[in-house]
Amino acid sequence: MTPPGSAGMILVVVVRAYNGVAEFWAAARGLYETDPARHTFALSALSAFLSQGGSPSLLLTVWRDDALVGAMLQIDRADPLRLSALSLDDVGAVVEAYAAADPSLVAVDGPAEVAEAFAEAWRSRVGAEPAPPRHNLLHELGRLALPAVRGAARLATLADLDLLAGWTLDYEEEDYGRRSTPERMARVLRSNLLGPELVFAVWEDEGRPVAFAGARRPVAGVSRVGPVFVPKELRGNGYGIAVAGAATSWALDEAGAARVVLFTDESSPAPNSIYRKLGYRPVERFSEIRFQRL
Incomplete structure (x- = not known):
């Protein structure tokens, strides 16, 4: 996908899928570890898979002009696609890529602005009606x-x-x-x-x-x-x-x-x-x- 950037530039956004946790971890670890509190679910899930074996059903990264800008995972097909490391700017590109590959996504979960933008774009693209959001608050201990x-x-x-x-x-x-x-x-x-x-x-x-x-x-x-x-x-x-x-x-x-x-x-x-x-x-x-x- 090649949405136009500022000043007439073309930004190339690529969504990549991975077959194994180790390869995905090597690509996405630095991004997740920049904010380990926000990405706590993804980090703990990946840690468990790396130590105990197995793999989530879906592992994706997002690249813009060869720079890593996002990552997502889905534990199994009944679990939400986890969006904590997806930026609002890349929602549209990810929706297009995901919908073309698999339009049967059951749910998303992530920071409210990103998840709700994704849900609206998914509704427009796929025709799946989003249910009212469940809002969860991430707390940190003082x-x-x-x-x-x-x-x-x-x-x-x-x-x-x-x-x-x-x-x-x-x-x-x-x-x-x-x-x-x-x-x-x-x-x-x-x-x-x-x-x-x-x-x-x-x-x-x-x-x-x-x-x-x-x-x-x-x-x-x-x-x-x-x-x-x-x-x-x-x-x-x-x-x-x-x-x-x-x-x-x-x-x-x-x-x-x-x-x-x-x-x-x-x-x-x-x-x-x-x-x-x-x-x-x-x-x-x-x-x-x-x-x-x-």
Whole structure:
């Protein structure tokens, strides 16, 4: 694609696809590491694939006159195309290239302005109607302030697999309106518990598990906390802020993170209030937008 540039110049925009993570990482690493908090999802996903094998279903870079200007990935066909490293200027070129190759994109996720511009361009180009955006706030930790809550934290083990699978299914349904199969969830969590990338803190009150939170090992100095879940019947006791604080402490003290981030649903006031009390502050608004074929 060759859109006109300023002063009559022609800018050549090229979208390149990759078959393997190592090749993509070699090309895109420098771009992602310029802002590892903004690109936390992509960095943690790529780190996991590099250490454990496998590959996302789609890996793309964007080049303008032979200079790397963007990168995107999609974990699988049901997952959003992740746009955190795509600039607003290159949305049109990417939509044209992607639509020509595969018009069945299910969703996008990225900084709000970019994701919403992509969704509108995709609607015009492909005829897929975007659903109302889900707005997520990226928060970054300032100074951690741990609360005084009854109970204590421990790290989960394989013995907690059934507990975590049930809670994660409930979290997924409550937060995203969809639910994986128990078999798939157990398989994913078993891999997480055995792997090096992710740990789960479990909060216990008098020996009873009451909440959990995930925390990822740092990539480029940044660790991401989440998900955080407390069963409905146990809410109102401070367990959510306690276990989120425990996961954050693990990221800082055990994993050696220089920075810690997390995402919250902008429309959920309770979690946003909790994380502010811990010392997190919102730094950027993301939008997840799903498409429905007309």
